[in-house]
Amino acid sequence: MHMQSPPVNSLSLDFLTELCISLEKLEMDKGCRGLIITSVLSNQPKVFSAGLDILEMYGKSPEHCGEFWKVVQEMWLKFYGSNMGSSPAGGCLLSLTCDYRIMADNPRYTIGLNETQLGIVAPFWFKETMVNTVGHRNTEVALQLGLLYKPAEALKIGLVDQLVPEDQVFTVASQTMTKWLTIPGNVSVITTKSTLNLLFSFQLWCFNLV
Numbered sequence: 588m589h590m591q592s593p594p595v596n597s598l599s600l601d602f603l604t605e606l607c608i609s610l611e612k613l614e615m616d617k618g619c620r621g622l623i624i625t626s627v628l629s630n631q632p633k634v635f636s637a638g639l640d641i642l643e644m645y646g647k648s649p650e651h652c653g654e655f656w657k658v659v660q661e662m663w664l665k666f667y668g669s670n671m672g673s674s675p676a677g678g679c680l681l682s683l684t685c686d687y688r689i690m691a692d693n694p695r696y697t698i699g700l701n702e703t704q705l706g707i708v709a710p711f712w713f714k715e716t717m718v719n720t721v722g723h724r725n726t727e728v729a730l731q732l733g734l735l736y737k738p739a740e741a742l743k744i745g746l747v748d749q750l751v752p753e754d755q756v757f758t759v760a761s762q763t764m765t766k767w768l769t770i771p772g773n774v775s776v777i778t779t780k781s782t783l784n785l786l787f788s789f790q791l792w793c794f795n796l797v
């Protein structure tokens with residue numbers, strides 16, 4: 588899936604809605620067993636996603652905000668695989684929801700949950716997804732300081748799984764996907780993935796009841 592929402596693939600309500608509809612269609616497609624998500628911005632190929640569209644969080648009606656947050660949670664529930672350049676905040680969440688993260692090895696790119704740097708709080712499901720990926724202590728430091736990690740640092744704490752030269756990101760992502768798809772039986776993989784996310788999905792469901 589190619590993301591192309593200039594200038595920086597910020598995650599607006601419209602963009603996220605389209606993303607979730609596309610994912611639902613793929614889920615229903617029995618021929619689809621995996622997804623590589625990447626950015627193909629013509630003017631900005633180096634940005635994976637700038638995160639949530641800040642303009643969606645300011646001066647909007649409560650109804651609009653409700654719709655926006657619902658679709659942000661939908662996005663968390665659905666993802667599978669990724670490759671990327673810069674991924675701050677919601678862009679980092681988008682990649683954290685994937686099973687495997689391949690990042691272009693260029694020190695100009697960064698990834699992380701930098702919400703505190705913006706004076707906002709990363710919602711609990713952002714935080715939990717980070718804890719599940721890099722552990723509690725790394726998350727504690729990263730979220731309080733709103734750290735954005737360069738590729739080598741991100742690899743060191745396990746925020747990304749692999750660094751590759753910029754021009755090889757998609758090739759390596761395709762090779763990795765091919766390897767993952769050699770695991771026999773969709774059902775065992777899907778059930779394992781659901782089990783890993785079970786507690787967290789339940790927490791999110793309870794959160795929405797409150």
Ligand SMILES: CCC/C=C/C(=O)SCCNC(=O)CCNC(=O)[C@H](O)C(C)(C)COP(=O)([O-])OP(=O)([O-])OC[C@H]1O[C@@H](n2cnc3c(N)ncnc32)[C@H](O)[C@@H]1OP(=O)([O-])[O-]
Binds near residue numbers: 640642673701710
């Ligand atoms: C509370 C819940 C948790 C919150 C989660 C979040 O995700 S919060 C989000 C946290 N996200 C961040 O903190 C990301 C902040 N952004 C960045 O770090 C950088 O923009 C970059 C690294 C993504 C690209 O760097 P670069 O030098 O290649 O590009 P550039 O910097 O020149 O930007 C180009 C244009 O895009 C615009 N725009 C950018 N981001 C957003 C956005 N999120 N939204 C809307 N617009 C955005 C920017 O204003 C500019 O518009 P202009 O002036 O042309 O009309």
